[in-house]
Amino acid sequence: MEFKFSIAVLLFCWISKSTFGDITDNEIDQCWLPENLVNEIESYAPTVNKIINETVNGLYKGTTWQELATFVDKFGPRLSGSQVLENSIDYMLDKLVKHGLENVHGEKAILPHWVRGKESATLLQPRVKDIAMLGLGYSVGTPKGGITALAIVVKSFDELRERRNEVPGKIVIYNQDFVNYDETVLYRINGASEAAKFGAVAVLIRSITPVSIYSPHTGMMTYQPNIPKIPAACITIEDAALLNRMADRGKTILINISMEAQTLPAVKSRNTIAEITGSESPEKVVVVSGHLDSWDVGQGAMDDGGGAFISWNSLRILKALNLRPRRTIRTILWTGEEMGTVGSHQYIQSHTADNEKLQLVMESDIGTFTPIGLAFTGPENAKCILKKIMSLLKPINATGVRNPNEGPDITEWVDSGVPGASLWTDNGKYFWYHHTNGDTMSVEDPHALDLCAALFAAVSYVTAELSVDLPHKN
Amino acid sequence: MEFKFSIAVLLFCWISKSTFGDITDNEIDQCWLPENLVNEIESYAPTVNKIINETVNGLYKGTTWQELATFVDKFGPRLSGSQVLENSIDYMLDKLVKHGLENVHGEKAILPHWVRGKESATLLQPRVKDIAMLGLGYSVGTPKGGITALAIVVKSFDELRERRNEVPGKIVIYNQDFVNYDETVLYRINGASEAAKFGAVAVLIRSITPVSIYSPHTGMMTYQPNIPKIPAACITIEDAALLNRMADRGKTILINISMEAQTLPAVKSRNTIAEITGSESPEKVVVVSGHLDSWDVGQGAMDDGGGAFISWNSLRILKALNLRPRRTIRTILWTGEEMGTVGSHQYIQSHTADNEKLQLVMESDIGTFTPIGLAFTGPENAKCILKKIMSLLKPINATGVRNPNEGPDITEWVDSGVPGASLWTDNGKYFWYHHTNGDTMSVEDPHALDLCAALFAAVSYVTAELSVDLPHKN
Numbered sequence: 001m002e003f004k005f006s007i008a009v010l011l012f013c014w015i016s017k018s019t020f021g022d023i024t025d026n027e028i029d030q031c032w033l034p035e036n037l038v039n040e041i042e043s044y045a046p047t048v049n050k051i052i053n054e055t056v057n058g059l060y061k062g063t064t065w066q067e068l069a070t071f072v073d074k075f076g077p078r079l080s081g082s083q084v085l086e087n088s089i090d091y092m093l094d095k096l097v098k099h100g101l102e103n104v105h106g107e108k109a110i111l112p113h114w115v116r117g118k119e120s121a122t123l124l125q126p127r128v129k130d131i132a133m134l135g136l137g138y139s140v141g142t143p144k145g146g147i148t149a150l151a152i153v154v155k156s157f158d159e160l161r162e163r164r165n166e167v168p169g170k171i172v173i174y175n176q177d178f179v180n181y182d183e184t185v186l187y188r189i190n191g192a193s194e195a196a197k198f199g200a201v202a203v204l205i206r207s208i209t210p211v212s213i214y215s216p217h218t219g220m221m222t223y224q225p226n227i228p229k230i231p232a233a234c235i236t237i238e239d240a241a242l243l244n245r246m247a248d249r250g251k252t253i254l255i256n257i258s259m260e261a262q263t264l265p266a267v268k269s270r271n272t273i274a275e276i277t278g279s280e281s282p283e284k285v286v287v288v289s290g291h292l293d294s295w296d297v298g299q300g301a302m303d304d305g306g307g308a309f310i311s312w313n314s315l316r317i318l319k320a321l322n323l324r325p326r327r328t329i330r331t332i333l334w335t336g337e338e339m340g341t342v343g344s345h346q347y348i349q350s351h352t353a354d355n356e357k358l359q360l361v362m363e364s365d366i367g368t369f370t371p372i373g374l375a376f377t378g379p380e381n382a383k384c385i386l387k388k389i390m391s392l393l394k395p396i397n398a399t400g401v402r403n404p405n406e407g408p409d410i411t412e413w414v415d416s417g418v419p420g421a422s423l424w425t426d427n428g429k430y431f432w433y434h435h436t437n438g439d440t441m442s443v444e445d446p447h448a449l450d451l452c453a454a455l456f457a458a459v460s461y462v463t464a465e466l467s468v469d470l471p472h473k474n
Numbered sequence: 475m476e477f478k479f480s481i482a483v484l485l486f487c488w489i490s491k492s493t494f495g496d497i498t499d500n501e502i503d504q505c506w507l508p509e510n511l512v513n514e515i516e517s518y519a520p521t522v523n524k525i526i527n528e529t530v531n532g533l534y535k536g537t538t539w540q541e542l543a544t545f546v547d548k549f550g551p552r553l554s555g556s557q558v559l560e561n562s563i564d565y566m567l568d569k570l571v572k573h574g575l576e577n578v579h580g581e582k583a584i585l586p587h588w589v590r591g592k593e594s595a596t597l598l599q600p601r602v603k604d605i606a607m608l609g610l611g612y613s614v615g616t617p618k619g620g621i622t623a624l625a626i627v628v629k630s631f632d633e634l635r636e637r638r639n640e641v642p643g644k645i646v647i648y649n650q651d652f653v654n655y656d657e658t659v660l661y662r663i664n665g666a667s668e669a670a671k672f673g674a675v676a677v678l679i680r681s682i683t684p685v686s687i688y689s690p691h692t693g694m695m696t697y698q699p700n701i702p703k704i705p706a707a708c709i710t711i712e713d714a715a716l717l718n719r720m721a722d723r724g725k726t727i728l729i730n731i732s733m734e735a736q737t738l739p740a741v742k743s744r745n746t747i748a749e750i751t752g753s754e755s756p757e758k759v760v761v762v763s764g765h766l767d768s769w770d771v772g773q774g775a776m777d778d779g780g781g782a783f784i785s786w787n788s789l790r791i792l793k794a795l796n797l798r799p800r801r802t803i804r805t806i807l808w809t810g811e812e813m814g815t816v817g818s819h820q821y822i823q824s825h826t827a828d829n830e831k832l833q834l835v836m837e838s839d840i841g842t843f844t845p846i847g848l849a850f851t852g853p854e855n856a857k858c859i860l861k862k863i864m865s866l867l868k869p870i871n872a873t874g875v876r877n878p879n880e881g882p883d884i885t886e887w888v889d890s891g892v893p894g895a896s897l898w899t900d901n902g903k904y905f906w907y908h909h910t911n912g913d914t915m916s917v918e919d920p921h922a923l924d925l926c927a928a929l930f931a932a933v934s935y936v937t938a939e940l941s942v943d944l945p946h947k948n
Contacts, residue, residue, distance in 0.1 A: 069719055070723070073716060073719055073720060073723075074600075074601070076601060076603060126548075127548070127550060129550060132911070211687075212687065212912065212916070213685075213686065213687045213689040213906060213907060213910060213911075213912035214689065214772065214910060214911035214912040214914070215687040215688065215689065215912075237916055238772075238911075238912065238914040238915075238916045241914075241915065241916055242547060242773075242914065242915070245543055245547055245915070246547060249544070249547075298688065298712075299716075432687060433687060436687060436688060437606070437687075437688035437712075438686065438687035438688040438689075438712065440688070440712040440715075440716065441712075441715065441716070441719070442686070442711055442712045442715050
């Protein structure tokens with residue numbers, strides 16, 4: 001009887017999983033929570049429903065999109081080190097105060113100041129053609145007049161090594177296939193130094209994206225120690241393929257690359273902080289975060305205007321609904337993320353003493369499309385509580401919890417044992433627009449932003465209000 | 475009994491239609507053909523299968539893509555009036571002779587010679603920002619230094635008329651929604667004159683596409699008689715939306731547009747012709763066609779390199795297979811299509827006496843993606859024969875026949891009563907790349923091109939070999 005019952009329950013769970021998607025990770029939920037905790041979490045349903053209704057259908061419907069559009073249209077892209085980023089931070093500090101948030105302040109972070117300058121790439125042989133390009137963050141520039149050199153096209157680091165004897169004095173063009181971002185981005189990050197080891201004078205790297213309408217992508221690169229620093233830029237999928245075909249036909253490929261890129265002295269910036277201070281344990285904190293800086297192309301609406309704006313708007317909505325939980329909810333709008341999580345690194349390092357008091361740290365930085373749930377890293381017992389909390393998001397069908405966290409700015413916290421969760425959305429088109437001029441408000445959908453803001457508001461509220469702390473260890 | 479049988483047959487047909495897609499037009503096929511014609515058409519199945527196998531799996535597998543890539547990589551874009559277009563025509567004439575095609579020659583066509591020159595658009599207020607743009611074919615340029623003027627943003631021609639009093643001296647920005655190409659392209663075609671009627675000094679038009687990664691599209695425009703000619707360019711979806719949002723917020727929008735565009739004296743070009751001469755009635759002709767010219771952006775690989783190359787390759791494959799039908803198969807690679815079907819107009823007008831002898835005219839100009847069948851205009855009895863012929867394409871699942879023809883270069887023939895059919899493919903992404911720098915070989919798929927070439931080869935062969943002429947009238 002018990003066996004049969006279990007089978008029936010398992011079957012029901014499996015059907016539920018398929019139908020409603022509220023159990024993920026391809027596993028049957030192994031969680032057990034005390035009945036009083038289960039009951040407590042379920043008792044937040046009316047509050048969560050109120051948060052959802054006000055955000056998605058009520059007074060705040062569409063406001064995240066409107067606020068974000070006003071912001072990115074006013075400032076445009078906000079590169080680390082630029083005055084416009086600092087102006088946009090001033091605007092946000094003012095905005096957060098005006099919305100009645102508490103403890104609003106900037107915390108100093110020193111940022112690198114890389115500037116693009118004018119740049120161009122031109123195919124000179126076998127025929128003259130402009131090559132659309134975007135120099136990479138931290139890249140050195142070329143001498144005035146640029147570098148004119150023959151080019152070699154490779155499909156992989158393996159091919160580069162096999163053909164190392166052909167590399168000296170040449171521009172290396174990487175036409176690697178797009179496998180996935182984490183794997184393929186290594187060509188953008190390491191391509192320059194790997195080619196410079198064999199004597200290359202510059203690199204052009206196929207943009208890290210599965211889809212292109214002749215759209216070059218920028219992003220960060222790094223130089224390895226003791227290897228000559230050579231200029232590095234991304235070109236379009238289309239031109240990488242064109243140059244590869246020309247090379248395959250035995251054509252001589254001659255290219256001029258001209259880049260004014262340089263790194264200026266470091267500048268002072270700020271991480272932007274605001275809170276709803278906890279009523280009982282204000283020293284215990286739930287963090288919701290995204291970054292305000294962006295690349296110097298497009299509007300930085302998707303990366304990461306959306307993440308930053310759902311974060312602070314979730315506090316604004318809770319504040320407007322007079323929902324003050326026991327613990328503090330803190331929004332952090334990071335600076336300097338695109339140059340290597342520079343702002344968050346400095347913030348986290350200067351607050352390590354408070355790590356034990358962090359309940360949960362959240363981040364959104366891979367798109368604010370229709371939300372599915374959260375991507376979590378932390379102990380299983382914390383995950384079980386989070387899963388139960390996420391079941392309250394059933395009205396917006398965003399109850400998923402999967403591993404691992406994918407938030408770059410909270411990674412240091414997560415690595416040091418703080419439970420961390422990044423927003424999980426239906427972001428299949430994210431890399432189409434990522435680090436391009438196409439990262440604009442046209443990618444952002446008002447309803448999806450409302451859903452994401454509702455999720456962040458609900459999870460941060462319940463987690464901050466819960467009678468028990470979210471455990472840092474099993 | 476008969477009634478029941480009919481129901482069963484109808485039901486079977488309906489299922490067949492749904493499953494195999496070989497009856498289209500949302501209708502049950504009403505065709506009746508003489509048994510001997512049905513038998514004759516079915517007797518071509520082994521020949522059609524041979525054409526398909528050799529094209530898709532055999533000796534010619536991938537050759538259309540390879541030939542096309544070699545061509546567009548060598549010449550790049552081929553604007554009407556340009557020397558590179560003429561060079562590419564010389565290359566094709568040579569290529570067609572080398573492949574043993576017959577009666578290879580160019581037929582003179584006089585083309586307009588519009589040139590883009592340097593061009594830029596810059597937002598000056600409320601903040602400084604480059605606006606990606608592409609001037610439109612036939613547009614006049616601006617004075618040196620450009621036009622700097624306040625802008626008004628409208629969503630439609632109706633809104634333009636309602637706000638006509640605000641227009642004098644301004645740049646009009648059209649941010650019309652994309653409904654479909656035929657409807658929305660009217661903003662690109664007529665937008666300049668409609669705005670100039672009310673005193674506008676220039677127009678910027680949202681590109682005619684449903685999808686953008688900050689990608690401006692060019693295309694042709696026309697000036698209405700006795701209306702001042704003002705400069706016209708397309709901008710991206712993203713910037714049209716941005717400017718509209720700024721206007722909605724009451725911001726003053728100041729823009730500089732600078733265009734060197736001008737129309738130079740007309741030049742001589744050529745339509746490129748090659749044939750497999752008919753064995754019995756060489757004066758009777760089946761035409762397969764696409765255009766060689768392109769816009770001056772991208773590579774003109776999709777529009778219309780693919781169409782031109784499946785056309786001549788279908789003859790090349792038939793020739794190589796020693797398939798010489800009773801009637802002549804003629805490939806025509808049109809010139810001057812993008813400037814208003816200028817080359818085909820002159821060809822058709824100079825050959826009207828031969829219209830009666832045209833069996834079927836075919837064209838591919840809306841993409842060479844996976845083929846579905848043909849889009850046909852002509853009498854029902856001709857359509858019935860064509861449907862039966864198309865049933866032979868079952869092995870590649872491309873048996874569809876729908877109305878009407880969508881081939882711009884053959885429209886004059888079709889309007890004068892010649893049966894005409896354009897290639898029907900799964901071209902849902904066509905307008906993503908159309909008239910952009912993204913129109914490159916990266917859009918073209920080798921297998922899809924093989925399938926399209928096989929379809930053109932098979933249909934042209936069977937139609938040219940058939941014992942009866944395709945009727946021009948019911």
